[in-house]
Amino acid sequence: MIGNIQQILRAAWDGLSANKMRSALTMLGVIIGVGAVIALLSLGEGAQAEITRQISSIGTNLVFVAPGSMQSQRPGQSSAGLAATLTYDDALAAADPRNVPDAKIVAPEYTSNAQIIFGDADINTAVVGTTPVYAEAFTLQVESGRFLEDADVNGRASVAVLGSDAATDLFGGFDPLGQKVRVTIPGTSGGRVSLTVVGVLTEKGGTSMGTTSSDDTVFVPISTAQTRLFNARNPWGELIVTRINAVATSEDTAEAVEAQLEALLRGRHDFTEDEDADFMTVSQADILDMANQVTAIMTAFLGAVAGISLLVGGIGIMNIMLVSVTERTREIGLRKAVGARRNDILIQFLTEAVVLSLLGGMIGTLFGAGLAGLVALTGVVDALITVNSILLAVGFSFAVGLFFGIYPANQAARLNPIDALRYE
Template sequence: MNIFESMRVALRSLGANKLRSTLTMLGIIIGVGAVIALLSIGEGAGAAITEQVQGIGSNLIFVFPGAATTGGVRGGSGTASSLTLADANALDDRNCCSAIANIAPVYQRAAQVTGAGNNANVSVTGATPSYQIVRNWTAGRGRFFNETDLDSTARVAVIGTATAKTLFGTNDPVGQTIKINRVPFRVIGVMAEKGGASMFGGSQDDVIFVPLTTAQQRLFGSAAQTAQGAPRVSTVFISAVSEKEMDTAMAQITQVLRQRHKIIYQQDDFTVLSQKDILGVLSQITDILTLFLAAIAAISLLVGGIGIMNIMLVSVTERTREIGIRKAIGARRKDILLQFLIEAVTLSVVGGIVGILFGGAVGQAVNLTGVIKTVVAPSSVMLAVGFSVAVGLFFGLYPAARAAGLRPIDALRYE
């Protein structure tokens, strides 16, 4: 019996028990579907992170308070020195930092905001006018605050599109008054819509910007000061003069801050990261999380494989006389082995194909939510097909070998 005849016999046997075959494939369908869905979500998240980080510019540098670990992630800020506004101003000196084009120190905290009878918990960022330049993000309506607003600690605010919708619905918020932690602010602009989630958490458009001096002196008070009373900043965004000068700019930043913080032999109490560093850390986290979730989903494949083995053993028992008759009329051991192995692999592969379609459908359903755009990579499909074949071969081998090992005389006697 050639392999094509074995396949025909195997498919005929599976077709004779459609319900049992379908139920047997269920574990494989769920397992492969879960793997495809989770990998597509992970691929989509990775693509979104890459697009977002690249969209902020290839010459952007981040300076955070707190020491970096070996993985590039900041240590706890509770044990680290704070970055101050004086530190940021020192970096704005072109005599010592010639590779730096612009700096934008910010102080960021969550706050309760009310407006037009609505309220929300929003991320409030105290910034300088240069923030627009460094982050390549401008006001879509109205205006951003200027140096006069900064010098006078004006109570003016520029809000994100999501915040505007939450507080004012479809009404124009420009010129309206909002209260941030019960302090009144006049809305002078609405930022252009960014879309997507911020790499530091939350929606990019669910934000409020106020002048940095206002945030430090009139809004957050002592929380925005160091123990010595110096105005503190959460992050300093810096743009290098060009992408080629990134390494030079980062070295100059490190040198200035080490001198200001009187660091000689100790570990830096600040972290300097480039756009590429941020992308690497976030991508690594996404990859690890995706693989972890996919590994959990793969357990369903093993459960499905065990189900295939159990059903194939039942099938061998039910068809013992058939096996005996086939052997008595000349079927060889390898013919029986091949037939049952093909049945097991067919169950697994068909289940895998249906699972791929199911996982792709789940990914499309996730796309419709607008939270994230999933990406079904060809490598994920090939991995799922390979897993399906491997599961069918591994878990089908024992039942097939058991069927092939039956003696004709014993099989014919079986009742």
């Protein structure tokens, strides 16, 4: 049995070696197809892994509450108040362990953009007004100075904590601690507010706060943001927040926290379970699932597009094998005349097609891995080559060779030996 297989492979190799250039050009379509599949799949896998790493870096037990859709509003609420549906009192109620017992941290925030100025340097970035527990919720580390304190919130203190990139952009290599920065709110005619820098955060990278990076953010006491910087009040004069961040006691209780916040705020905003609320809750695990679904769909789509070129390569194999059958008609007739069976001819030509495709697949795998590595060197996206993607690409190339080799092999096997020997 093994001897027969070796004989078949040797005969197939000899047939392909007789026309090396044609065989190489035939494999080119498969090489490009498999290379494209490997490169795109590995880049897609790398992007998915990076997204997962960034989101998971702040834990999967986070739950966010944000203002809801424009279609929902509280009874008696005017359209002017639709964008300000979460109040500071809502956040205080959520922080009460009697209302949300499975949350160990609740950190409200009011976030808006502002221009931060120091000397001749200025940046336009996000200013996050929050409370001291925010740092623990998002695992922020202080590199120098300190983070916000309860006294800062209670006294509406004019202090700021800078992300690492914000500190570098404003101060370069100069020590920011104790320096005053000026805050100007875009679109307003008011004056500038001066804030004293009391801390600088360690660089974290990625979307370290769920949707944005802490590195280019400026943190201030939430009371300062609401009353001194942005006048964050709804039409009824209530202080508002842009998000409520809750940390569950464990990953297993994140769903319970989400349900408890939902029930609490529906009650406070007078919404029944059947009505669309004016807020929405989402967990970090939900965000991770959605991100993985999007990247998985994109990876599959790009892989399918690349697979089309592999099919084109298979058509090339079929065409060349048909030409080979025509050129070797007398050889086929001679083999049949000396006793070769129809299956022997079928298997030989089918093996030649599969060998062409598999060789192209293996070379294409190396080509695709190298291409993905080159793209990864740019730093735009990481490449992650998995065993599954290699097996998929090589397996697909085998299937292509088998499928597109059947017709030419069958044509060769059906030749009449007498007619074949007469062929000129």
